[in-house]
Amino acid sequence: MQTTTTPDPLPLPVPDADWTAFVQRRAADNLAAARAGVEQLAERAAGTGPATDDPAEVMARWNDIGTAIDNVAQLGELLAQTHPDEAVRTVAETCQQDADRLATEIGLDPRLYRVLAGVDADALDAAGRRVLERSLRDFRRAGVDQPEEVRDRLRALAERQVQLGQRFDKNIRDDVRSIRIAPERLAGLPADYRAAHPADADGLVTITTEYPDYQPFKTFATDAAARRALTVEFLNRAWPANDAVLTELLAVRAEQARLLGYADWADYDAEVKMVGSGSAIAGFIDRIVAEAQGPADRDRQVLLDRLRADDPAATGIDAADNAYYAEVVRRERFDVDATKVRRYFDFPAVRDGLLAVTGRLFGLRYREVTGAGGWHADVTSYDVYADERLLGRIHLDLHPRPGKFSHAAMFPLVSGIAGRQLPEGVLLCNFPRGLMEHSQVVTLFHEFGHLVHHVLAGRHDWGRFSGVATEWDFVEAPSQMLEEWAWDPQVLGSFARDETGESIPAELVARMRQANDFGKGYFARTQMFYSSLSYLLHHERVDDITAFSQQLQRRVDAFDPIDGTHFHAGFGHLVGYTSAYYTYMWSLVIAKDMFSAFDPGNLFDAEVAGRYRDQVLAAGGSDDAAVLVERFLGRPYTVDAFSAWLAR
Structure with missing residues (x-):
């Protein structure tokens, strides 16, 4: 073929x-x-x-x-x-x-x-x-081997699951909430953010739950009451509408699994993943929670102590305060002020830098295509070449607008089939058009990793192997590994420049890395809360999802739930990842191990990068993920690199 x-x-x-x-x-x-x-x-x-x-x-x-x-x-x-x-x-x-x-x-x-x-x-x-x-x-x-009446029921359940998933996503996408506050309550936010949010005829400023509004506000706004008001709105997106949708969606999946002979949906879903079974998901979550316990407790206490310096009556810390005080601690302890770091990351320069970095790393060349068409004027398209060979086309849709997907992800447009279809992928993000936070730069590198994976693996004869076609709990590993290039001083220095043209100082990047390492323990615990919720909702019968979620958060997360909020209603990953949100951390374990093959002093080593490109990325789904990783590393993957990272 x-x-x-x-x-x-x-x-x-x-x-x-x-x-x-x-x-x-x-x-x-x-x-x-x-x-x-x-x-x-x-x-x-x-x-x-x-x-x-x-x-x-x-x-x-x-x-x-x-x-x-x-x-x-x-x-x-x-x-x-x-x-x-x-x-x-x-x-x-x-x-x-x-x-x-x-x-x-x-x-069927x-x-x-x-x-x-x-x-x-x-x-x-x-x-x-x-x-x-x-x-x-x-x-x-x-269920092809089931009796006809069972096949009919499975057919109806599968169709209903698609409809419910679409409704769940749409409810999140369409439910943009906001607060209206006096301009002086924007204190602490960068000047360009304040300029982009002028007062209306009533003398008030509107701040929405869209990511370009929400993320900076909860990170930098000094007004605790305003932070809390916006956080509550964010955590209540799509509620109460998605409560009933999710309840039915979970019931549909449970019935499907039961008809197919599985104990629950988690067992059914895990069968085709690296993890293998639902009980193994639970075991993995327990292991990460245990390993993260010490680092999470230590860093959470630092945040709580700093919160109490401002509010002596504080007894705990939650999502309304954790990002803000993490930023305060990083500024005071590590001398890293994200509002000042932003000046080095102007969106057009970051986008061009990303293309240059990944082009050099993977031996690619990007050529912008004018007149390529697209669904919105914001979409920019590039043809991707290796030498003079056209590999695929990518489309970047990176700024927010009403009705658009509100998070960040890569969507395949065309799966590449050798000689028949050119692979095409789309990056949907919601970044500001001007200065970016470094965390947003890291997100852009991460999501672009999926895009490169899709294109490089788009020359197989079999659609089954094309693109990001590995087991779902490996899907994030290549993108998580590409994040490392967004933390390297030389890499950032090649495109991150301030308004005077000065490159970001290497010593500042080193401090940024140290500051970022603060909180990784409680980050892991929060990820395990999400993972536990994803798994247990598909493993147990839950009547009151809000109560169950908040009880679970108190047990697993490092931070308290906020009364009166309904996180699960806006947790969009419950549609695509179903019971398998654990895959983010599972993939991170593998990503840390794969990155150990690179020399931190030479991240563009052509031999290592080329071997990784060809043996992991370009392979797509042509072999099991564990085999691809072992082929690249020369040994089976281990948790050692991850455990060392988490402990230090």
Whole structure:
């Protein structure tokens, strides 16, 4: 199947074009192609029509079906999260539902299962055998071997899960809350932030729960009451609407798992991940909580002592104060003032620096494409080259607007198939157009890691292996590792400059790194609270999610819950990650180990970087993640590097 032909990128309409027609046409064409492929395989199962016993041809047809469905699902999910026109977002959601519905029908079709089960695996190459084995596993996990009435129920449950997930996401996306305060209550915030938030006709300033407003406010605003008011609004996004949505979503998943013979959804979901089982998730969480206990207690006490210096009556610390006092401690103890550090990180320079750094590291070249089309004027597109070979196209949509995905993530637009489809990915973020906090720079590097992974792994013959197609609990590791380059003094010095053109001093970056290490213990505990909530909601029957969440937070997190808030309603990862939010920390364990292969004094070592690019990133899902990592490191991965980092 291998070919050297380079396909063209997907032609996109310009922002003011008829995007509804474009989405519907692409969906109709690809769904028709997928259904035609299904019928061809079904005819083979029935012994009617032109059929072939060639295993390679059967698998190629199967590959085509999956690719066509992905083409619809990926476009639908992306535009449902980012198109400025709500009507287009609604059409996109429908197309995604149609693609997922067809995928469910295929997974429950005994005729197709019989065709693939009858393929002679020995007649396939290693890659083909891996696709066949994984596909047969998918059929079993879908319930193809269940009685017809059970398959009908599984089909309905799968469709309902998609609908509920979309509604959960939409409720978060659409529920932008705010506080209105007097201008003097912006004290402590940078001058450009204050300038961007002028008083209205009533003499008040509006601060929203959108990330570019919320994150700086909770970090720098000296007004404790205002911080608390905004934090409460943020933690109540999509409540109460998402309470009922999540309750039904959890019930749907539990019934699916039960019908398929699993103890709960967590066991079902973990089966195809590195972790292997739900009980292993619980064991991993317990281990990280225990390892983080000492560092978390130590650093939390530092924050609490500093809070009490301002408020002697304080008995605890929570989300309204923790980011602010962490910033105070870093400023006072490490001489790092994030409001001053920001002056080195002007958005256009950071974006260009990121491209230069990743280009040098991975041997890539980015060429901006004018007239590439896109859903909004903010979208910038780049073709990605290795030498003179076009590898793929990326689209950057990095600033907030109404109706847009409110966090930061990479969305695939097209999965690369060698000789047929060029990989294309989209970065959706919500950064300011001017000065950025360094934490936002780190986030940009992290998310761009997913984008590079998607493009570099986009030259496989099999859609099954294309892009970020590894086990889900490894997905974050390459991006977490790329964050290390956003902390290196030489790397930052290459693009981080203040208004006079002076590069960020290396000694300041060193202090920033020391300051960032403060709080990693309580960071790990907070991540384990999120992970525990994600896992336990899918493991236990929970009647009052708010009460359960707050009780769990008191037990696992280093910080107290805020009464009257409902964190779970705005916890969007409960849709995509379901019971597996633990994967962020699981991936970090592996990321720390992989980074140990690099010389901190030479992060651009061509041999190590090239080996990592080719053996981990470009490999996509062609092998198990543990095998890819062992191939790169020359040994199985361990927790040693992570444990040493957490303890120091």
